Amino acid sequence: MSHLTFETIARLVDEPPSTEDAAHLEACTACRAELEDMRADAEALAALPPIEPPDGEWRAVERRLTREGLIRRAVTGGTTGAVLIRMAAALVLFMLGTAAGIAWMDGRQPADSATRDQMAAAPSSGTATEPPAETAVQPAPPQRTAAESAAPYSPAVASLPAALASNPQLAAFLDGEEPRSYEAAMQLYRETEMLYLDALTRVAQMNGGIDAGDPIARLAALEAITSITRTALGQAPADPVLNGYHVTALAQRDATLRQIADRAGDSWF
Amino acid sequence: MSEIELIKRAGSGDPQASRELYRRYAPRVYAIVRRLAGDDALAEDWAQEAWVRAFRALPGFRGESRFSTWLHRIAVNSALHGRRWRDRRTRHEVALPAVLPQRDSGDRTVLRLALDRALDSLPDGMRRVLVLHDVEGYTHEEIAGLLGVTPGTSKSQLFKARARMRKLLRPPREAPNGEEVCHI
Numbered sequence: 321m322s323h324l325t326f327e328t329i330a331r332l333v334d335e336p337p338s339t340e341d342a343a344h345l346e347a348c349t350a351c352r353a354e355l356e357d358m359r360a361d362a363e364a365l366a367a368l369p370p371i372e373p374p375d376g377e378w379r380a381v382e383r384r385l386t387r388e389g390l391i392r393r394a395v396t397g398g399t400t401g402a403v404l405i406r407m408a409a410a411l412v413l414f415m416l417g418t419a420a421g422i423a424w425m426d427g428r429q430p431a432d433s434a435t436r437d438q439m440a441a442a443p444s445s446g447t448a449t450e451p452p453a454e455t456a457v458q459p460a461p462p463q464r465t466a467a468e469s470a471a472p473y474s475p476a477v478a479s480l481p482a483a484l485a486s487n488p489q490l491a492a493f494l495d496g497e498e499p500r501s502y503e504a505a506m507q508l509y510r511e512t513e514m515l516y517l518d519a520l521t522r523v524a525q526m527n528g529g530i531d532a533g534d535p536i537a538r539l540a541a542l543e544a545i546t547s548i549t550r551t552a553l554g555q556a557p558a559d560p561v562l563n564g565y566h567v568t569a570l571a572q573r574d575a576t577l578r579q580i581a582d583r584a585g586d587s588w589f
Numbered sequence: 590m591s592e593i594e595l596i597k598r599a600g601s602g603d604p605q606a607s608r609e610l611y612r613r614y615a616p617r618v619y620a621i622v623r624r625l626a627g628d629d630a631l632a633e634d635w636a637q638e639a640w641v642r643a644f645r646a647l648p649g650f651r652g653e654s655r656f657s658t659w660l661h662r663i664a665v666n667s668a669l670h671g672r673r674w675r676d677r678r679t680r681h682e683v684a685l686p687a688v689l690p691q692r693d694s695g696d697r698t699v700l701r702l703a704l705d706r707a708l709d710s711l712p713d714g715m716r717r718v719l720v721l722h723d724v725e726g727y728t729h730e731e732i733a734g735l736l737g738v739t740p741g742t743s744k745s746q747l748f749k750a751r752a753r754m755r756k757l758l759r760p761p762r763e764a765p766n767g768e769e770v771c772h773i
Contacts, residue, residue, distance in 0.1 A: 326752030331744075333751065358755055364704055365723040370616030371623050373636055378611055381640045382604075390644045391599075391607045 324351045326358075333359050487511065517543050535579050542573040596656060600647040611640065614657065618664045624720045625668040627709045639667035665725070669717070669735055707757040715750035722747050 324332075324344060332355055337345060345352050385391045484491045489499065490508055499505035517540070549566035556562055590598075590609070598606035618639055623632035643663045650659060708716055717736065721727040722743070729740040729747075736743070 326755050327748045330748035330751035330755070354755075357759070358751055361704075361751065361754060361758065362723050364700055365719070366726065368620070368624070368701055368704060368724055371620040373615045373619035374629070374633060377615065377619070377633065377636060378608060381611065381637050382608070384637065384641050385607065385644050388641070388645070390602060390641075391604050392602045 323348060324354075326354075329355050329358055333362050513547060517547065535576050539573060539576045539580065542569055542576060545569040546573060592656060593652065596647065596650060596652075599644070600650065607644065614660055615640075617657065618660060621661065621664050621720070621725060622668045624705070624708055624724060625665070625717055627711070627713065627716055635668045636664075639664040642667055661725075665721070665735065703758060704754075707754050710757060711750055711753055715746055715753060718743050718746040719750035719754070723751075 324341060328341065329351065332341065332345075345355065382391065484494070489504065490511060493499065493508055499508055546566065546569045549562060549569055552562050553559070553566055590606070595606050595610055595613075599610045615636075619632065619636050622635040622639060623629070626632040626635055639660075643660055646663065650656065708720065711719065718732055721732045721735070722729070727735070729743040732738075732743040733740045
């Protein structure tokens with residue numbers, strides 16, 4: 321018996337059989353079964369479900385649409401959320417960095433009680449009273465530290481309480497109120513980052529006589545570097561060299577933070 | 590928000606509406622380009638291209654057809670004509686399960702996976718026609734117009750594709766008398 325070919329059976333899925341094919345199908349159970357299977361294949365193909373696109377497809381599409389001016393720049397929850405997370409991280413680092421300085425100084429030399437009180441007040445409450453005057457700290461002789469060399473700016477804010485007094489938006493954020501726009505969130509993020517860097521630099525200065533292996537000074541320098549590379553990545557996000565610098569600086573910063581934590585006999589991680 | 594309102598706002602550049610429109614239709618668009626492409630990398634390129642084309646054309650959408658139909662046609666055109674079919678990597682036959690689940694077993698997920706994998710392993714010409722006809726429901730005349738071939742060529746490719754799928758999905762059936770049936 322000469323059976324129908326697959327292609328003939330495939331045609332019979334859509335088209336009526338010729339007299340000859342009909343006679344064969346009538347007599348051949350195997351070819352009838354094949355035809356039924358092929359019809360079932362066609363039905364299954366028609367019922368194939370949609371496929372979820374890969375993660376990140378919308379981001380890629382959105383970038384192209386934004387570049388072409390087809391959609392306005394989005395202030396998405398995700399973007400604002402990311403900024404808020406970075407802001408919160410900056411504040412936490414500010415507090416941890418200051419506390420680390422205190423803990424490390426306690427372990428290394430007796431700290432001036434006024435200094436310790438001043439530094440402890442700022443991070444612990446966020447609404448601390450105004451610290452003693454700067455002159456009470458008596459910083460080390462004005463020699464240039466690694467932190468100062470790396471830092472491209474002067475400390476802009478004297479302390480967290482002072483910053484809170486002069487910046488109601490920052491105070492509101494610490495009370496749990498979210499910024500109203502992406503721009504406001506970015507501004508707060510920059511201010512908190514400055515606060516943290518400022519505090520870190522001051523801790524390094526207060527320690528005085530910083531040696532080359534001083535982790536506090538190293539942390540300050542690394543923070544300054546990550547600030548610069550982050551800004552640069554904002555302008556060229558895909559640049560592999562800048563990404564490399566940034567990731568390396570972040571990794572070194574985290575390692576230094578752990579080193580400081582270990583020395584202080586405390587663990588924040 | 591109604592679809593008409595969503596389309597209108599997306600067409601005027603509203604980012605939230607654009608994202609929502611994408612969210613609603615992305616799986617359907619990706620499915621058609623993925624099955625036509627036969628591989629993930631090509632599908633990602635084509636899906637992005639389809640969306641960019643759709644958003645470019647969105648202000649001109651007049652609602653004379655259903656939006657899904659309009660978008661679907663853009664996706665198909667993006668896949669078929671928007672970019673030259675690039676040279677494929679050498680592809681090996683996909684290893685399919687030796688025995689497919691019985692159709693009445695209820696294991697439709699396995700069957701769907703097997704069908705998609707078999708589609709991927711078809712030659713490009715066969716896959717395009719099979720996807721357009723059997724998966725997407727285009728007529729041979731429509732396919733001929735899209736691909737620039739005759740309806741007869743479309744039919745011929747379809748029958749060959751179905752036969753190839755049949756062989757990929759199942760071993761040849763044994764006839765009751767023991768002889769192999771339906772040799773091609």
